Amino acid sequence: MATGTGTGDASASATEQAPVRLGVLGCASIARRRMLPALAARPELELTAVASRDLSKARAFTDEFGGQAVEGYAELLARDDVDAVYVPLPIMLHAEWVERALRAGKHVLCEKPLTRGLADAERLVKLADGLGLTLMESLMFVRHSQHTVVRELLDGGAIGELRSLTAEFAFPPKPAGDMRYDAVSGGALAEIGVYPFATALLYLGADLRVLGATVRRDEALGLDMSGAALLAAPDGTTAHLTWGMEHAYRSAYELWGSTGRIVVEWAYTPPSTHQPVIRVETQDRQERRTLPPDDQFGNVLAHFARAVRTGEDNGLQGEDILRLAALTEKAGAHAVALPGGDGE
Structure with missing residues (x-):
């Protein structure tokens, strides 16, 4: 991707x-x-x-x-x-x-x-x-330049060898009548989960296994409201993904390597005026890189x-579309349904 x-x-x-x-x-x-x-x-x-x-x-x-x-x-x-x-x-x-x-x-x-x-x-x-x-x-x-900087840090050995990834995107409940609560919205996995799943594809590659997944359904609405998944790459690197529309707001991912971590806050929905901050942490130092604003929609x-x-084909086409669709569908098929709410 x-x-x-x-x-x-x-x-x-x-x-x-x-x-x-x-x-x-x-x-x-x-x-x-x-x-x-x-x-x-x-x-x-x-x-x-x-x-x-x-x-x-x-x-x-x-x-x-x-x-x-x-x-x-x-x-x-x-x-x-x-x-x-x-x-x-x-x-x-x-x-x-x-x-x-x-x-x-x-x-x-x-x-x-x-x-x-x-x-x-x-x-x-x-x-x-x-x-x-x-x-x-x-x-x-994925068109925001902050992720290009993260890739450069990772490829440059800033945190050693990548061992695991966590990605989280969720927001609080919307008012009653919001389109996300209509069946045509597709539910939380389709609407929100695609962001963490795309993050896993971005850094771990396309050959990912779904080790387990859960979704929480609201039976009254007939929609999944949140979920989580554990993925693994062929080399053993893992990804823990969380998404939903019934949480305090979070939009972040973290790469954890053999010698340090890279943390990206406001990863998915930064305004065009926002100056992203990339945090790099190792045993003996912490570095905060403030980047120029970028407009991912314009990009x-x-x-x-x-x-x-x-x-x-310069990305987000053809094979990129199919890789993301295949991975999210696989997660949905593996998902264990958890008790849901009543839609109120």
């Missing part, structure tokens, strides 16, 4: 080309709060249209960010002035609308995870490849635009 900022490695001539004309399927909160503000700062892309089943919602977006409001997702896909679409719909709607977008000849940037299951992910990746279209998963955190957009223009 590749990392990188998406800025320094973009071709110098990218901004001289006509921008990729982007349409948005749905008026999700993540689009309004993070993706569309980032899009406004990327000359490689231009917002053409925003679609919603409720035209007033689409107009609220276009009044703020530009483009034309469209009633209905199919109407947006029929437009000739849309080269690519961003899909921030609930997870259980991804497979249908990603497929329809690809068959309409549009490149696709889809919120993570691409689908709820491996079979659908394989089908869509194969379809995009066959049509010569870019299909990218918006797993934005994903830049990589997507470049892939659309060049056809290059």
Whole structure:
């Protein structure tokens, strides 16, 4: 799974080309709060249209960010002035609308995870490849430059040989009626667990075994609310992952090596103005590295635009999508269900 900022490695001539004309399927909160503000700062892309089943919602977006409001997702896909679409719909709607977008000849940037299951992910990746279209998963955190620094420290021997990894991403319960409590959201493993699982793939490689997993289900909602998993790499390195939406907030991972530790706080959702701090601890010293701010949403957009223009697979596509889908599906299949709540 590749990392990188998406800025320094973009071709110098990218901004001289006509921008990729982007349409948005749905008026999700993540689009309004993070993706569309980032899009406004990327000359490689231009917002053409925003679609919603409720035209007033689409107009609220276009009044703020530009483009034309469209009633209905199919109407947006029929437009000739849309080269690519961003899909921030609930997870259980991804497979249908990603497929329809690809068959309409549009490149696709889809919120993570691409689908709820491996079979659908394989089908869509194969379809995009066959049509010569870019299909990218918006797993934005891996595009933040802080993880490139961590990789450099690890490869440089800053903590010796890696022995284990812990990754935790969870947040407190949302108000009643929040979309995450609707069955179309896919549950905590799909919505939140992908972050720690992607972290394990990032540092331990793709050949991971699931030694055990648990999920806590809310039977009234019909959703998993939290979970944990223990993974192992072929060399014996382990990963302990925790995720959920019923905890005090935490967004962090730690690499524990033979001579020290690397700790990354605010690993998954840092604002574009945040200066990340990487902590390196060994027996005789502690070092705190403060890094420049970086915009992981803008970086994903830049990589997507470049892939659309060049056809290059520069990560979060093809095999990266399938590795993450396979691992999370395997964890779900191994998971032991724990007693749940009543949905209140």
